[in-house]
Amino acid sequence: MTRSEPLRPEPLTRRDASLKARARGSQAGLLGLLTLGAVAILLPFVWMILTAFKTPAEAYTWPPIWLPAKWSLANFTQLFDTIPFARMFFNSVWTSVLIASLNILSAAPAAYAFARLRFPGQGLFFGSHLLSLMIPWQVTIIPVFLLIRQLGWYDSFTALIVPSIASGFTVFLLFQFFRSLPRSLEESVLIDGGSWFTALRHVALPAAKGAIAAAWLFSFLGNWQSFIWPLIVLQSSEKMLLPVGLLSFQNQYSVNIPVLMAGATLSTLPTVIAYMFVQRYLTDAAITSGLKG
């Protein structure tokens, strides 16, 4: 083993130094811009959390004050005393998790079939999925409500869950991903005598973990924030979901902002946890996206 001479860096020319300085400058500028963006996004959250611990007098003071003089849990106590917060929270969590999971269960086979199989009426069926994305939900809300009522599902979780199981958006999202998977992976399964279902289960789905995680997260967030549909199909307070329940603090002439912020602070927790839970898969998806092509 010969010992080689250590490489000596070439002396920087004036042009190189200038280029390096410019790159550093633009990087600093970009960093500054991103920091500003991050601060703009974070500030309302910080304000929300801090306001949850303020007295009403502090919350409404003008000009606003950031930190409460004395940290108080009174708003949280009032939150739980005024509305069945724990019940609403639980309802929102389990329905959102269930709907998001059922979304994936129904959308994944459909998306895979559209991406890989050829069957009569395929274009029509796929088009109808896309069409469902283009029709505003406000148009369909009354007909669906009438249907729900005729089925006797009014004021039941079934009314909340069943219409949300099929999602054109999730099908489209997963379709795009399955289409980008190299066919060779599945062809080896088919050559070995496996079925399309085996290929889906053992090749496509594991490869699509990231896309599924993203689709699940989108669906979860959509249902977690869902407001008008639960408001219309649910009536009993023991079945009510969090977004509708929190609006109880907004009256015709006044809003109880500190208590509302206490509720909003608690209601962000599941979304943060959900994101942390699927974040690994999202990162994996970014890494494995090199498979494309």
Next chain:
Amino acid sequence: MKKTLLLLAALSLSTAATAVNIDYATWDGTRQQADEALIAAFNKSHPDITVKYNLVPWGVYWQKAAAMVAGGSTFDVMWMNLDNFPFYQSQGALSPIKLDAKTAAALPSVRTAPYRVAGQLYAVPLGPQPVTVYINRALFKERGVPVPTSSWTFDQMLAAAKKLTFTKDGKQIYGINGADLQADLEYGMSFYFGAGGTGLIKKTGDSYTANLDATFAKTSQKLLDLIYKDKVSPGPQASTQQGYQMFLAGQMGILVQGSWMVSTWDQNKELDWAFAPFPSVDGKQPRPVVSAHALVVPSGSKNKDAAQTLVTWMNTSPQAQRILAQKGLLPTLAENYKSQYLQALPGRNAQTVFAQLPNSVVINFSLRSLKVLPEVLTVLSQKLNLAWTGNAKLPDAIKQASSEMDTLLKTAK
């Protein structure tokens, strides 16, 4: 003994089995405790009916109501207001309410009349909710301003507001909530009626015209001057906080708001608030506006009889009236429960609320059948808002509003 117990158990089971369940819906979360107390008392005194409380927030109340009416599924008893009543009644969505002659006679006619169509009553009014004046007594004391008496005038109110506008510990304290006193809205209109105003729309024969006369213009100018000339009130440029929020934070001396805000002030236990008499304008008797909300039974209710029993009990029974008054809320037959109301709000000068009730006005009560009323009022509000936000001169805003209102009213019957 065993047989008796079994019989009792069977009886209670049969009662439970035949009990009718009805849903009561309100948008007013500020009186949730009172409503729940009422329902508990009703359920106890009416074992054959079980009422369930439903709070549907104001922001979505009418969306939900419209969807339910369209879908034929509904609550059994609902809160209604005068702005929305004509639509629901004209759509056949409300069931007529039958009251015995004695109960009907006891109801205040000024608040039942707007809910009567072709001689038929479609709603039973809740307690009066008048526009009132609140003061921060601690600020009055600190600035040496005398507490208002029954002879309080607009000029005295302005003088007080000037003294109450100051800076304290780096915070701006304001005299009054002028931004809320747009003259076409209920708080500002209370001054307009007090100045001798007769209504924003005039009916002559079969036709309607805008009535933004000299009284309206003069009162509007006085109220607008609170922000831009007298500078005793924050305008939209000075603060993003609403008047009641600044009052709650102890940064406003005088607040013109509704009697329903009482439970809101409880949020700040340190706030030393009290009612004050409504000030007179130009030496005339004050005539504050009163909201006339009511309870209705939707046509879609499957338990109309039970629903009507609840409506009648809530708004006329001595037990319900007493419960409301004891919670600091004005019941339908307010005058009969004055002592309970005053006891519920000790030291808050609550008798002034009663003093102003006989002269209070229900806005546009004679115009509720006018189909274009919501559009006409929206045009007026939009134009005046331009002046209130400093984006137009008041005379121009009134002129434009008057012209556009007349255009809309030409088509009205």
